Amino acid sequence: MDFFSDRSSIRHDSGATLARQAARTNDAAPETKLMTRTPLLTRRSFLAGAAATTGALATMHPFSLRAQANTAHLRVMETTDLHVHVFPYDYYADKPVDTLGLSRTAAHFRAIRAEATNAILVDNGDFLQGNPMGDYIAYERGMKAGDTHPIVAAMNVLGYDAGTLGNHEFNYGLSFLESTLAGANFPVVCANVASGALASDPRADRTFVKPYVILDRTVTDGAGVAHPIKIGLIGFVPPQIMNWDKRHLEGNVAARDIVQAARAYVPQMREEGAQIVIALSHSGIDPSAGDGAENAALLLAGIEGIDALVLGHQHLVFPGESFVDMAGVDAGAGTLRGKPAAMGGFWGSHLGVLDLMLERTADGWRIAASTSEARPISKRNEDRSITALVSDEADVLAAAQAEHEATLAYVRRPVGETAAPLHSYFALVADDPSVQVVSQAQTWYIAQMMQGTEWEGLPILSAAAPFKAGGRGGPEYYTDVPVGPVAIKNVADLYLYPNTVRAIVVEGATVKEWLEMSAGMFNQVAPGEADQVLINPDFPSYNFDVIDGVTYEIDLTEPAKYDAKGEVVNPDAARIVNLAFEGRPVDPAERFVVATNNYRAGGGGNFPGVTEDKVVFVGPDTNRDVLVRYIVEQGTIDPRADANWRFAPVPGATVLFDTGPKARDLVAEVTGVAIEPAGDGENGFARFRITL
Structure with a gap:
């Protein structure tokens, strides 16, 4: 996708216009707008540099173009609420569709990775249940030792850096979930679910999976110099799982308030060297959220030490019109309490994207500027028809092809009788x-x-x-x-x-x-x-x-x-x-x-x-x-x-x-x-x- 095909519209009198034009999303999704936070460079030097590098504008994000010594562009890409949708197929209606599927979202991921000097890919939960393929694996095929779940196989192909748990991961029981996670080639984290009872101190909880991971990565700055960086990723799930899946969870695990867990673990992550901390929040935006909230992202954004958030659970798009006029939310810019955030829809409908301009200081890395968007895989036309914006990635389809065909047979087969x-x-x-x-x-x-x-x-x-x-x-x-x-x-x-x-x-x-x-x-x-x-x-x-x-x-x-x-x-x-x-x-x-x-x-x-x-x-x-x-x-x-x-x-x-x-x-x-x-x-x- 060519971010800069409309270069003539970049004006020297508007830094905000530059950011929007330089990283605009497809016209089909006007709700996915962008912003810049604390400017790293002066507007004049930014624009002068852009004018001098028009030959590269077709492929690189402005942050990668303008990064200098000790400044680096990091792109964080997010999928969320995939609900086992690998193929662009509606199993209920038994027909292909253009509005969903990781095989389509993957095309965005691969196309735009090259626009950023440095990039990571994360999943924000609810990948395991939600369509007949998930039910087929859980109820028919099962997960014996050595099996890889088709959604995990597809994610492995794409080389995810990490993921978190969503509430639907628990729908088939803990044993099934553990078998599924065993096949993942990436860490899955969640800080607010403990095996057994909760401890008096969140840090003493024996969490069901690791509460967080600190990725040792290398980022290349604008001068071409590689620098080590520690990126902390911490995950959260709505504590309401204890009600929603009571029969599977009661007596086996316990869920803690999201904010309580974050306040305990984020300082620990910083103590262990995390320089940038990103919350993988399988939890959405609710200005009225309080203790034990299901959608606690705004509260998370207020916690010192969290730099950015990827969101989910609500099956909505952020930045987007669903969150206009909410206190602490900039629905156009894509920030929560001033911190960059993105929510990539559901079923693979969008790819959430955070572009972070990092600055290396004596105290480590910090986010000096950011943009946020949710990039759609399709658009709805005026006549209500759908146009696909990307094509399938063949290797993603191949990873789940056998299970897709088995699922088709499954949905065409009786699951009960009606008298x-x-x-x-x-x-x-x-x-x-x-x-x-x-x-x-x-x-x-x-x-x-x-x-x-x-x-x-x-x-x-x-x-x-x-x-x-x-x-x-x-x-x-x-x-x-x-x-x-x-x-x-x-x-x-x-x-x-x-x-x-x-x-x-x-x-x-x-x-x-x-x-x-x-x-x-x-x-x-x-x-x-x-x-x-x-x-x-x-x-x-x-x-x-x-x-x-x-x-x-x-x-x-x-x-x-x-x-x-x-x-x-x-x-x-x-x-x-x-x-x-x-x-x-x-x-x-x-x-x-x-x-x-x-x-x-x-x-x-x-x-x-x-x-x-x-x-x-x-x-x-x-x-x-x-x-x-x-x-x-x-x-x-x-x-x-x-x-x-x-x-x-x-x-x-x-x-x-x-x-x-x-x-x-x-x-x-x-x-x-x-x-x-x-x-x-x-x-x-x-x-x-x-x-x-």
Whole structure:
């Protein structure tokens, strides 16, 4: 990639412009901007040098170009949250994609290593679990002595300098993790997880892996002189692993607060000679973080002795727009409390890059200036199509080729059975098996996660919506899995999006308003009129939440209280009637845990009362992964709709709705509603009539 193809735009009146133009990222990712910290050279000398070396501008970063005697350019490159994505392949959908894969990220790494005089590559955790290849190795092939995990084999090819543990490394148990780490040709560090119990002093902990590593490296300065340097790398993982993987970890390891561990070990690293200390923080950015925080990067940045940070866990990009207007964060420059930081997305979508201009002083090396970016492997075009920005690295693919092919066979093979067809043809008009099974899986998962918390014992409800329900997707755009084997790739039909699980605690009054919002899916119906149009075409199906665990009816004679944007349009309307829990009316003040996803819990859809401050659990797992695990554990699922919701009777009224033509073969299975074929709809749809 040519960083300097637009050299004419470098102006002599703007050092900041120089930094941005000289190290700009692809136009597809405007959020990945750059900055300079304390200038090492005067702007005039920097620019004069740049003008004198235009012949080299096509290949070298400005820090490498302008480094002089006793100043050196060090590039730190980071991958994070790879989740076993070696190949650019979506195993759930069973098709190649251009938005992920270490084989693509590696192309960036190799292309830009040459732009820096000195460079290291690190991984920031969550490499071991997260796609069907990870499950195939853990549940099918196993890790016997001498085996190398395919993600580790691919990382070995690239010559990583170090890595840290993420929370998902613990998902398959400690023995599996230890076997995996044995195959790594690079050190993996983590300072806040101890084998056995925690000691009274963090330094006395018997850490599960080494807390840190000090790399003895040589850097070449601008005069061509090689100098020794000690680079300290220390790793951290969210202490919430003790809840998320309690069954694997309780009694075997213990997790310490991230900041507490850092305050203990960073001075020790300095005592042992580390001249530059970089935190490998599998932990993101949260300005409200306190003791025991999951996302403690801002607190880490405030610790004396840490010079720079690479981040992860949040599946976001930093520098980037997700962190604008946060105290202590420069979301454009890529700094936390003034220290350089980068977060490289997830699944290999970006390469995090820190460029550090180091200055050698009497006291050792220090960072005199820096830039930060997250470099994407693809871009989304205006028409929503995707363009790849890099190609695969063949040797990275080769390292996992056999396992990739075995994984394809695995995802195409049944992982369980369904005793009921899983289809969404009637998901908008009746309780539906494709939504039911998602709710069952979410309830199963959240019930485990609530154990041992202050919310254990509260009733658990589950909210889920149909994703594939025709509409603009056309008459074939429906979930349709017949009775019999369920393959992992079928899960993509049941849950389209890579949402992650959340749980919120709300009162009964909020449950009712949540359902009032969902009921905006339907037009108002008049008694005594035939063949009225039922579905509001402006209301997206993914906002039609069905809440399992309560029973209720929808009175269509009432107008919708909320419009499709969540705005109140009829404040006195009340479509939800006979709302009950375990056969008794829901008390407006009664508290419930509701299993949902990050989109809804974060305010997606603008549902009344469903806000992020109500979140009591942020799951490390996607809803799709939870669904796979549920099917595997159950063996045979029987998600027959239990008709926990229905339309209230409307005397003399019938309504029409359109769905996929295959629904004609399944209409007899629909419960809780009187429905019959009513001919052909438009554009290939089939029309049905409901008698209310």
